[in-house]
Amino acid sequence: MSAPLLITFDKVWKSYGEGEARVHALAGVDLAIRRSEFVAIMGPSGSGKSTAMNIIGCLDTPTAGTYSFMGVDAGRLDRNRRALLRNLYVGFVFQGYNLLPRSTAAENVELPLIYRGVAARERRELAMQALAQVGLVGREHHTPAELSGGQQQRVAIARAIVTRPTLLVADEPTGNLDTARTHEIMELLTTLNAELGLSIVMVTHEADVADYAGRIVRFLDGHVASDTLKAEEAA
């Protein structure tokens, strides 16, 4: 495990509310994730795993402590700088797919490229490549309503990887899918991790989904309760 550090949490706190009602979603979390790792974050609801994921994805900032992303103190950046970080380095996959309902698959995949200012023709080409990578050739002109759940999630993955991000953040990516579709999507993520060296941080509460990852981090009450490498587990 000699790959450079991608993410470090240094005594990260995230608190909500004031005084008596103050709640600590994260209470001094230390965590490091290297490039090309595939990490599953688990934990019961309220354990802080979603908060951690939002911070990892540069959507949120810690209340205290330092969050570095690729060596940048991302927790201190303003929202527009974080938007830029997301656009350049992070891809998101959500449980509810979150595709634009009236846009075609190709248009959805092109969306992040629009905000990068990529020219229309190049956008189309990159979108087609990404759709091919997730096995959706021939579906580019379908709207989400015309696609199955698994196919919609593939579109969402294509949208996440079209910018060739360093990190893919997945929030319960298989939460809405049946077992067969879940397996397909997890295979796809594993392949992307192995073949492109794409770092993946995935939040899930299903153990069999987490098993696809190379490392499982369990959260409990705002702390990291356990951090297991699959290799160690096997050993």
Added chain:
Amino acid sequence: MIWETVRLSLRSIRRNVLRSFLTLLGIVIGVAAVIAMLTIGSGTTEKVKADISKLGSNLLVVRAGRPAGPGGPGGLDQAVRPLAEKDVAALVAHLSGARAISPASQKQVRVIFGTESLTSGVTGTDSAYLDARDWKLVSGRPFSDSETRAGTGVCLIGETVRQQFFGAGDPEGEIIRVNRTSCKIIGLLEPKGYTGFGQDQDNVVLMPLHAYQRRIAGNRDIDNIYIAADDRTPTTELQPRVEDILRDTRRITPDRDPDFAIRDMTQIADAMTSATTTMTGMLGAVAGVSLLVGGIGIMNIMLVSVTERTREIGIRLAIGAHEKHILIQFLVEATVLSLLGGIIGILIGLSLAGLASMALTIPFAPSPAVVLLAVGFSALIGMVFGFFPALRGARLDPIDALRHE
């Protein structure tokens, strides 16, 4: 990027045709009202200008009686001395800068030809009258000097009189009866049409002043003296000269008010024009208020749209949209919406103005400047009223926005 955004906003407008249309309605009505008002208003102004130039341009009209308040009618005061031929003679002899000086007295009189009759404005005057009033003859000749002096029974008639008595026929040489005197037609006046006050300027008979005074009025009074300024002399310069000469002949010392009034038709024209312009501006402003209401409608719908699309905004922010991208997206949408409304409003407004100008027989005077202004203003309304909702969208927290159902 901008083109992309415009395309996007057109799509979202199309997606909600009914709602977009209802939103547009405010702007459409506002712009249509402004355009119609301003176009009809400038048509009216042109009509008024044209009417007044029909009365004769650069014209001073002298009447007996104390001048009334500024701009008011110079009412004829019974006690005052009427104008007389010596006043005209003095002006002809001493006034410089006048192209034509002509006395005139008028009366509504019954005119008869054969079995037909017509009440006409009969004017007693001299041959300079046509020049002073910028009036031409279609056929025939004006009064000769000897006819004017002798008061011969000859006359010139207007188009309405001709049509009443002769249809399309040639009236020259025919004898008509004016009051109880007969009168030979020697010429036909060029048609002038109606004034803006609905007065038929062609229902007239002109005859030599002496003939009129003797046979119709029964006195030697002169109602008006028309003085046309020559091209080099503004009426404002001519007016004091006229006053000096008349004070002299009428023996009115400078310390007393004159017993005659000089009206400057150019000033009246200016006053009327500025009155209609003010009127137009006021109507336009009232119509402008409805534009404001339309703008509030846009703001309303954009707020709904931002709320409705909170999740979409969340997705866009999550995948790397900058605040300004979201801001621009909704600003463009609001602007496109109100521009669309503006364009429809302009078309409707111009059609309304076109119909109105036909109905009111005023010139249809669409102004490119007004149209451009309306386009610009409706775009501005979109931007101004779209800004707040757009900013609200752009400021959304992506995490909250993504959680939004």
